[in-house]
Amino acid sequence: MRLILRILGALIATLAVLLVVLFMLPGEKVAGLAADQIEAQTGRKLTFQGKVRFTLWPVLGVKSDGVALSNADWAGPEPMLTAQRLSIGISAGDLLRGKVRVTEVSALLPHLNLSENAQGQGNWVLGGAEGEANPTAVAAENQAAVLPISIEKLTLTGASLRYQPRQGDAVEMSSVDMVLRWPDPSGTVNVDLTARPAGAPVQIQAEVGTFADFLSGAVSSIGASVAAEGGMLRFDGRADLTGAASGRVTAKTTDTAMFLTAFGQSGIALPQGLGQAMMVGADATYTTDGRIALRDVTLDLDGNKLEGAVDVVLSEVPQFTAQLNGGHLQVPGLSAAEASAGADSSASAGWSTEAIDASALALANGTAVLSFKSLTAAGYAFGASKLSLSLDRARAVLKFQPAALFGGQVQGQVVANNRNGFSAGGKLSFNGIRLEKAMAQVAGYDRLNGEALGELEYLASGNSVDALMRSLSGKGWLEVNKGFFTGFDLEQLMRSGQGNGGSTVFERLSASYNIDKGNLHNEDLLVTLKGIRADGSGRIGLGARDLDYRFAPTISGLNGAAGLTIPVAITGPWEDPKIRPDLKNALQPEIDAVEQEAKDRVIEKLSEELETEITPEVDLNEVIRDRIEQEAKDQLLRLLQGN
Incomplete structure (x- = not known):
């Protein structure tokens, strides 16, 4: 809208200059004189590359080929306006009465070269501000020759333009067609414009009230509609020539992607539920320093209804602040498979090694707060929640304040950082969540069922899901009351040694853990079942998706x-774990006890035979050797004594 207003102002100001020249006197000689007068009045040089002549048919008027109006001194050597041909139709009756009423102005292949300087002044501002004009240099007789002029209709065919704002990239358009109707000099202007920014036509219809005042810098009523294949946009409010505006903005699309493509924004594919078709309404205010304030915002994104307020600052990196409230939201276009694109299509293939593109984190900075009654998206089912997303220099922080998720509540935050390579982390506490839902979504493991509370702190880095999972570090704890494992039956395992399949129901589970290089280590698992206590320790490979774990279930004995x-x-x-009893370790204590009992009996018997107390720390071989030596000495002594 700002660009359209500035183009209109520049066109009218320039055409007014040209009309003064063309109607002062006929002929090339007079055209040269008029050009000098215009240069004195505006500081701009007007040149005619062809003849300036009157026409009688089909319209009374004048025609000039090759018209050019020079640029402001600070804007460079290129002309501000060029046109291959300019034809002007006039009212003969009004001309005889000393008044010029233009019935039609037609410009063939005109080109506008618009720009702003560092102070925000446009090159279409003729004279005045820059001191370029010198009206006193015009002779009195030439000043008196200038007739009062009004323009009734303006037609541009095949126009092109280049607009370089004070900040940002230049905007270029070609193949622009426009019809401007201004029947009452003190009244409203109606504009029909067709632009083709990306090839497909974009139709713009606008109404500017009190257009003469608008051109002089006053605020005027504005109404404008923009239509392209797939949707339309409407503005009703007030604006001035600088582009500052306020009013109501409404939009409706039946195919948002196609509508955006018409403006050169191709390849934007919104998932269903996020605005494949949308209706938007807001009270909008725009200021010339690039600030947009949207109040009383209403959104309907494929049936998802939101309301709230948004503030945006247009700059090299846009800034935003948003507060939105929604009801029951559904985004079926984000499937669980798409969102978790974590594991490859083959379960045994492991985590995805496809590179993560996190460049979108640097597109803007700001904070958005979203509250809703429920949200279903990407396999996640949120209850009534409040989420806060902050973006700051390619670092995103999503806060749960709290979030109703996995059947319970989650509080804390998760972070995605792409400032110097990609990393992800978080610190969360949870209460009453369903483990089978949480672990299936987060880690692709759904064999543990139950309602849990606990804490989790983690950090990972890498450019793929596989790299993230293999670098994962952190710590946490959890407690579960009344749940079950699927995939093995512990009671059956204890009875028969065959426990694969089935499930194990437990009364309580607790554990703490540490995570290092993608491996979760636990040393204090405690699971209690009816009549059974199971302790556990081992490793869960979050990166390698494997298990190396030991349970030690104990069946309670009778009578203590x-x-x-x-x-x-x-x-x-994970997909096919082997579950088997460790019978060797199970019987080893009994074997050790029998062996020890046998040793004790032998030692007791030897103590009686050798008449020497043998303790466990004494070397048995040494005792026997000492006993043999003593017996030999005794026998030798008897022999020597004659016994």
Whole structure:
């Protein structure tokens, strides 16, 4: 809208200059004189590369080929306006009465070269501000020759333009067609404009009230509609020539991607639920320093309704602040497979090694707060939640304040940082969440079921999901009351040694853990079942997606007797772990006890035979050797004594 207003102002100001020249007197000689007058009045040089002549048919008027108007001194050597041909139709009756009423102005292949200087002044401002004009240099007789002029209709065919704002990249357009109707000099202007910024036509219809005042810098009522294949946009409010505006903005699209393509924004594919078709309404205010304030915002994105307020500062990196509230939101276009593109299509293939593109984190800076009653997206089902997203120099922080997720509540934050390579981290606490849902979404593991509370702190870095999972570090703890494992039956395992398949129901589970280089290490797992206590320790490979874990379930003995413990080994990949009893370790304590009992009996018997107390720390061979030596000495002594 700002660009359209400035183009209109520049066109009208320039055409007014040209009309003064063309109607002062006929002929090339007079055209040269008029050009000198215009240069004195505006500081701009007007040149005619062809003849300036009157026409009688089909319209009474004048025609000039090859018209050019020079640029401001600070804007460079290129002309501000060039046109291959300029034709002007006039009212003969009004001309006889000393008034010029232009019935039609037609410009063939005109080109506008618009720009702003560092102070925000446009090169279409003729004279005045820069002191370029020198009206006193015009002779009195020539000043009196200038007739009052109004323009009734303006037609541009095949126009092109280049607009270089004070900040940002230049905007270029070609193949622009425009019809401007201004029947009442003190009234409203109606504009029909067709632009082709990306090839497809974009239709713009605008109405500017009290257009003469608008051109002089006053604020005027503005209404404008922009239509292209796939949607339309409407503005109703007030604006001035600088582009400052306020009013109501409404938009409706049936195909948002196609609508954006018409403006050169191709390749933007929004998931269903995020605005493949949308309706937007807002009270908008725009100021010339690039600030946009949207109030009373209403959004309908494929049936998802939101309302709130948004503030945007247009700069090299846009700044934003948003507060939005929604009802029951659904984004079916974000499937669980797309969002977790974590594991490859083959489960056994492991995590995805495809490079992560996190460049979008640097597109803007700001904070957005979203509250809703429910949200279903990417396999996640949120209840009533409040989420806050902050972007700051390619670092995103998503805060749960709190979030109803996985059947419970999650508080804390997660971070994605792309400032110097990609990394991710977070610190979360959770209460009442369903483990089968949480672990399936986060780690692709769904064999542990139950309602849990706990904490998790983690950090990972790498340019793929595989690299992130293999670099993962952190710590945490969890407690679960009443749940079950799937994939093995611990009671059946204890009875028969065959426990693969089925499930194990437990009354309580608790554990703490540390994570290092993608491996979760736990040494204090405690699971209690009916009549069974199971302790556990080992490694869970989060990066390699494998297990190396030991359970030690103990069946309680009768009447206080010692229970039976049969360790269980769980090893192998997550998708097909091997679960088997460790019978060797299970029987080793009994073997050790029998062996010790046998040793004790032998030692006791030897003590009686050798008449020497033998303790466990004494070397048995040495005792026997000493006994033999003593017996030999005794026998020799008897022999020498004659016994």
